[in-house]
Amino acid sequence: MTNLNYEQTRIPENQAATTTRPDQRRSLIATGVGNLLEWFDWAVYAVFATYISGALFDKADPVSALLGTLAVFAVGFVMRPLGGWFFGRLADKKGRKWVLMVTMLTMAGGSLMIALIPSYETIGGFASVLLVLARLIQGFAHGGESTASNVYLPEIAPKNKRAIFGSTIGVAMSGGTLLATLFGRLLAQQLEPVDMATWGWRIPFFFGALLALAVLWLRRNMMESEVHTEHVEATGTTLQEKTVALPNWSRGKIFSRSVQIFFYMAGTTLPYYIWSSYAAVFAISQHGMDPAAAFGATLGAMLINIALTPIMGWVSDKIGRRPPVIFYNLATAALTFPMFAMINDSAWTLFVAQSVMMGISACIAGTQPAMMAEQVPTAYRTLIMGTAMPLAVALFGGTAPYLNTYFNSVDLGWAFNVYMIAVCLGSAFVVWRWKETKGIDLRDVR
Template identity: 40%
Template sequence: MTTRQRMGSTHIEAERPADRKSLGASLIGQLLEWFEWSSYAVFAPFIAAAFFDKSDPTSALLSTFGVFAVGFLVRPLGGIVFGRIADRIGRKNVLMTTIIIMALTAVLIGLMPTYEQIGIWASVILLVVRVLQGFAHGGESATANSYIPEIAPAARRGKWGSLVYMSIFGGSVIAYTLGGVISLALTDEQIAAWGWRIPFWLGAVAALIALYLRRHMKESDHFEELGDGGAPTYDNLSDTRSQTPQRPNWVNVLLVIGMVSGVTSAHYTWTSYISTYAISHEGMSTQGAYWVSVFAQTCGLIALPLWGALSDRIGRKPVMYTFAIAMALLQIPLMNFIDARPWTMLVAATLSVVVVAAGGALLAPIMAEVFPTSQRTSSIGFAYSLSVAVFGGTAPYIFQWFTSKDLTHISGIYVVVLCVLTLVSMRILPETKGIDLREV
């Protein structure tokens, strides 16, 4: 057994109550952040009507920028900035800061005056709030992908790390379920008047609970072992060499970008775009597509820790290969399988999301096992956020472009190509199951 595959010392690798409590506190905060992020998407039409005026060119411009750009431009910036901070002053401090920002922005959205009340300033304020949300969200994602694998026992790092991605599915499922309940309980007029604010009011209250729980989180042992002299420098990423194997850190950054590309493109295709495609292109009922999406993502939620645990037994590479090969083979046939009948989307989306879960489950553990502790969060913040922004955020728009050109049958090639890139990247990256993170 190689040095990289040895388990660490008992005080690092044993599963302790404090670690489990920290895991729970971190996950609750992430679940909340993804719930708030998804709630904005669920109620986007009502929010747009409340804060923007399409007859006002300036407001319309802000609306376009706020909806399409903020989420995928500011999140990478937040990942980079907060990642560097987390590598300097600790993971816990950043996770406390991001939850505070998300709580404040939820309160602001829930209480903000509308366009009718203050005019263009409503659009401006909402845009600023979304910038803050995206910035905090990027920092939260980068730090969580570093923190949870660091506090996990090496033998269970795949399972623990998969819980990071569970928060993505979990927050989305809660938001869409709440959206369905609100749409059934209230009229469209009531939702437009005040009902769309309910998720943000609930999110603000939940944030206080998450903040209290995070106060009692422990700092990562791996970060604390760096000591005062362990703070990294950022003049050049290639100055620090990873032992996976002795290659410049920037090479690992590029490989992680490639690894994430297939996962994030497939994820956004089958969780964000597919319902729109089914409704607008295939004529599926809105309620049918809506609840099928909830069911499929719930199945993905259940599958995530199972894939993570499997990777702890057979290795990261076989599970990630399974995702990349299966998704590349199934993407186009499953897209073509969907028609106006909800059961067709039920089959296609559920199978696809379960496959996506195989890749998503391993992102956190693999990224943590590739990068050195002193640059772990900043490297993840850059590689992960950039890949999600470039490949995940563009997937729905690329699909929509192909569909508008009556080329739906080949639109899945985008995901197929990126899954091949994931496969190639994983072929180059080493097997990291059971690695001692202190030796990275």
């Protein structure tokens, strides 16, 4: 009888609508702009890695300094699973909106800290220590932001527009990376190398910290997720009602789905970090490409990715989640060796390689939030996505630039390529086994 009452009295899910309400659009914009700033703060570190290594590490061994800088990049990812779990739990208690405001301010604080760190010549190794601390703070915030955003947007979206709503995150990821790359290109063109090395690289970190105030103003009027609110109301009364609202998942099934999400994310995040944030650094450090030209090539490729991402979200809402994702994994595996082999010291080679790979990546950016939300019930959505997703990003995305640099430094670049291909094929296998979930009611996920 309780089940009947619950089903009859629950508010119709906003996803069932075929139109987008003003508060949904407002929340979509606020989330997207905040995501763009978060990804700018995150990506700008990779874009300016060569300059950071010279300013905050011992310059006696340039290769060692660059590896140290990239190791710190990876260290920042270590905190992402913890941030995803911590803020994911808070998102269940205080709501998605509250978490999205707190994580944005925390990320901006980490950027301001990096901008103010004295140079290695001034305070010695303590500069590197402060850099590690700042990246840990950013990683903690980024894990929470990514988790909350990937849960929030699919939950507030109409169910027939869930992928295109979620594609906002993909646009923000590439947009933030593009903005960071644009800073790199403009500063490399306008500043003398000595100025760029001493203080110019700090400018984008100041910029990111200051923009946080504008984002906070935008996010103050976001709506709360109705799916989350209904779930809290349904589970906050009696145990009998709670058993109705919660799917009957054993610990084994929770673990199994977490592992699946982990390997799915591994195949999406590893190539993305290589081709979006690190490809220009690879071309500069391994092939001697002019920095301004390399950043310009990356800008063009990122624009292609941004343009294609919402299109792929629209396509996914029409044909389903699985076809675009499986195509992405197989195409990435097939093209990894040819695209790396194409890059030399000419900027056009980097542009072509990045454009192809980032164009393919739009298949993921346009589908990922919707696909993951539809694979996990509301009761476990932040738990699973807040742990499996950032853990995969940390282990595969965070280590990607370091491993690529290391293997190429010992003439084993092919080994990294094989590694990336294997990860993509594993991700494709996971998605191939999943059922198609396009348009499913998120409260009915079992």
